[in-house]
Amino acid sequence: xxxxxxxxxxxxxxxxxxxYGRFAAVHELNISVPNGSVFALMGANxxxxxxxxxxLLNIIxxxxxxxxxxxxxxxxxxxxxxxxxxxxxxxxxxxxRMRVNDFFEYLRPCYADWDRSLxxxxxxxxxxxxxxxxxxxxxxxxxxxxxxxALSFRPKLLVLDEPLSGLDPLARDELxxxxxxxxxxxxxxxxxxxxxxxxxxxxxxxxxxxxRLLFQGSVGALAEHARSVFETEGLQKVERPSLRDIxxxxxxxxxxxxxxxxxx
Amino acid sequence: MVALVVAIQLGxxxxxxxxxxxxxxxGAEALLRPLMLAWFIGIAALSAAVVQQDAVPGVDQDWLIxxxxxxxxxxAKLIFLALTISGPMFILNLAHALAMGMPFASSLAAVLSxxxxxxxxxxxxxxxxxxTTRNLTELIILGAALVVIFAVSLSLSAFLAxxxxxxxxxxxxxxxxxxxxxxxxxxxxIVILCxxxxxxxSAVARGLAMLGAASLVFMxxxxxxxxxxxxxxxxxxxxxxxxxLELGEEAPSLNxxxxxxxxxxxxxxxxxxxxxxxxxxxLHRRARREDMVVMIxxxxxxxxxxxxxxxxxxxxxxxxxxxxxxxxxxxxxxGPSAGLLAADPADATGSAxxxxxxxxxxxxxxxxxxTRLQMDYWLxxxxxxxxxxxxxxxxxxxxxxxxxxxxxxxxxIALHCNSIKQAPFCYSAALxxxxxxxNPEIFKCDPDYRRHWPPFIDVFNFFGLELPLRDPYGxxxxxxxxxxxxxxxxxxxxxxxxxxxxxxxxxxxLQLERLRENPR
Numbered sequence: 001x002x003x004x005x006x007x008x009x010x011x012x013x014x015x016x017x018x019x020y021g022r023f024a025a026v027h028e029l030n031i032s033v034p035n036g037s038v039f040a041l042m043g044a045n046x047x048x049x050x051x052x053x054x055x056l057l058n059i060i061x062x063x064x065x066x067x068x069x070x071x072x073x074x075x076x077x078x079x080x081x082x083x084x085x086x087x088x089x090x091x092x093x094x095x096x097r098m099r100v101n102d103f104f105e106y107l108r109p110c111y112a113d114w115d116r117s118l119x120x121x122x123x124x125x126x127x128x129x130x131x132x133x134x135x136x137x138x139x140x141x142x143x144x145x146x147x148x149x150a151l152s153f154r155p156k157l158l159v160l161d162e163p164l165s166g167l168d169p170l171a172r173d174e175l176x177x178x179x180x181x182x183x184x185x186x187x188x189x190x191x192x193x194x195x196x197x198x199x200x201x202x203x204x205x206x207x208x209x210x211x212r213l214l215f216q217g218s219v220g221a222l223a224e225h226a227r228s229v230f231e232t233e234g235l236q237k238v239e240r241p242s243l244r245d246i247x248x249x250x251x252x253x254x255x256x257x258x259x260x261x262x263x264x
Numbered sequence: 265m266v267a268l269v270v271a272i273q274l275g276x277x278x279x280x281x282x283x284x285x286x287x288x289x290x291g292a293e294a295l296l297r298p299l300m301l302a303w304f305i306g307i308a309a310l311s312a313a314v315v316q317q318d319a320v321p322g323v324d325q326d327w328l329i330x331x332x333x334x335x336x337x338x339x340a341k342l343i344f345l346a347l348t349i350s351g352p353m354f355i356l357n358l359a360h361a362l363a364m365g366m367p368f369a370s371s372l373a374a375v376l377s378x379x380x381x382x383x384x385x386x387x388x389x390x391x392x393x394x395x396t397t398r399n400l401t402e403l404i405i406l407g408a409a410l411v412v413i414f415a416v417s418l419s420l421s422a423f424l425a426x427x428x429x430x431x432x433x434x435x436x437x438x439x440x441x442x443x444x445x446x447x448x449x450x451x452x453x454i455v456i457l458c459x460x461x462x463x464x465x466s467a468v469a470r471g472l473a474m475l476g477a478a479s480l481v482f483m484x485x486x487x488x489x490x491x492x493x494x495x496x497x498x499x500x501x502x503x504x505x506x507x508x509l510e511l512g513e514e515a516p517s518l519n520x521x522x523x524x525x526x527x528x529x530x531x532x533x534x535x536x537x538x539x540x541x542x543x544x545x546x547l548h549r550r551a552r553r554e555d556m557v558v559m560i561x562x563x564x565x566x567x568x569x570x571x572x573x574x575x576x577x578x579x580x581x582x583x584x585x586x587x588x589x590x591x592x593x594x595x596x597x598x599g600p601s602a603g604l605l606a607a608d609p610a611d612a613t614g615s616a617x618x619x620x621x622x623x624x625x626x627x628x629x630x631x632x633x634x635t636r637l638q639m640d641y642w643l644x645x646x647x648x649x650x651x652x653x654x655x656x657x658x659x660x661x662x663x664x665x666x667x668x669x670x671x672x673x674x675x676x677i678a679l680h681c682n683s684i685k686q687a688p689f690c691y692s693a694a695l696x697x698x699x700x701x702x703n704p705e706i707f708k709c710d711p712d713y714r715r716h717w718p719p720f721i722d723v724f725n726f727f728g729l730e731l732p733l734r735d736p737y738g739x740x741x742x743x744x745x746x747x748x749x750x751x752x753x754x755x756x757x758x759x760x761x762x763x764x765x766x767x768x769x770x771x772x773x774l775q776l777e778r779l780r781e782n783p784r
Contacts, residue, residue, distance in 0.1 A: 059323045083331035091324045095317075110331050 010035045010187045016065035025051045027211040040198040041191040043208035049191035086150030089161035096135030111153035119152035140171035160190040195243040269306040270352045277356045312394035319398045321466040334461045350379045357723045366684040392453035395460040396469040410477040417481035431487035436711030452476040495764045504763035512563025518779040519559045556624035572648040581640040593626040631777040639769045649760035656752035680728040687725035690759035698751045701743040
């Protein structure tokens, strides 16, 4: 049974936009991630999920709008805030020449809250080879190592950007088991297009399509919303529609609206 | 990689130590150049690798999401480079200097300034460029682009401004321009590093680097400003107040020659001396003059100088105007003869010849009418500040000039000196017999008024002369016979700058067509 999330948002964006030339990667985005929630930011490839995350972590700057993360403006996020954020991403470029042990040793002094016993526990649980070079690890093993690094300092916010992509079912389970182990202590923002997997653990959902937010809310609110979407779209009602069904229905609705506005 | 760079440094120092000051040890000598090149490539590659370990461009690097203070990260990298490049280099250079018998205090000062210079003017700029790229390939491409921009700017500048593109180049004040360029490079590098580490704007940083490459060419110190700074720095001695220039009694002469042949001859001479940029500039300058060039030879008499003094021409500006004051021609230089006005201090008459150049079209327009010629001289008075006696086949150690070695090399006596301090820019030497007879005095003056400028590659400054001993063709006969070398000595005179000043010499009435032709 998941703990009831608190209302205070740990991440909040206001009219957040990011454009590259004439292309709008993110458009007027307003999302709110409640403290203690597992917020799944979902969308097809190219929907703008990674761009949003990079803005939230001050890796790139927004073109317009603002975002606050752990109470700080994203543009002003520095070491103090980053010390409370764990991050795992599919494309994360790790120091490939370092050995796993050396990487942990390198990171420990960076985080004041690093918990050595927790590190040992997670490393044991994920069966990380201590003396292998990071460059020699498989993709799944690298993701697990990155997750172990992200969890060992008990982050207030755990950001996972497409962590399940390219992993086999066993690795997925191990990874999900790894971060859900600490879900009671942290807020998790996970971006994914793996709808079936995310459905298993998300408490809140945000649907992104072409940089625009189609829906955000709790999983319960999503079910309510789904009903109206199904009715609008004239689809057959399903007793317990899956995230995939709902997302597809919302996508169709969004495309229909876009087509109509183009014709007008 | 650190070990490799240190090994190259060690190899270089060993080769330098073994190459010998006078007698050439070709094996060690041959190694110096490739080792020096390898050393430069090595420290550049190490600097780049250290910076690119945590590449700044891109959005997926792990370090971006770590709680790292950017200042700490940048300082950590610079300290690492200082410890791994400057540290070993400092130890090796100091050991080399002490092994050569140089005084500890002078060696320490020279080595420290050299390491600081290389760190600030090479390692930091390379690190700055590396911070705008992800890997060595990108860095090489950016470096090549910067070289192209620099070369194009240089050509453009020479094309647009002619010889005035660099007013201080090839003068004793060029160090001011170099200082400006080095300070500019360092400041540019700091700006790029800050742009990258604090704002992560790689496109802006690359743009700044390209702008900087062009600025190195176009940002020039005007001559008058450079001269004023030099004058302010040199604390005038007042010795120059008595010096005056006047036109000698000998009649001026002229020589007409085609611009093309003159350009070819001068350019060839410059190329043979290895002054490629000056040769390019000369060729361009002459090529623009469509027809002949008229060279006027004027006798100039210098007064108020003692036998121990010499007068260097830093710059000569000529202005030819008509009788009614209309400007006919203004030229920034006097051709190849500008340099030493009173070359021989022993010449009590103080007479010298000054050659000036006037374009053929100006000559044709002005030759029939009386003209007024004004020559503005920017001069430097140098005076003997030290004299050293060295056995004709021996050596001398002195805190002033370092280690000097003399030896016979066929028909000459070679004098080679190796100083931990700045080498003198003006000096002369002559071979003396014990009874005072002496062979001709040989002068070498290459004006360079810098106060202190650390050597970039070698911690030592080399200088020397070749003194005639015997004419193999039997035309010249010298006072000292080679058999007397055992009791002979070389008298080395070191000149130091005394005053920088300006004088104007005016020829009130000069009718060009009446000058006698003096074919060369």
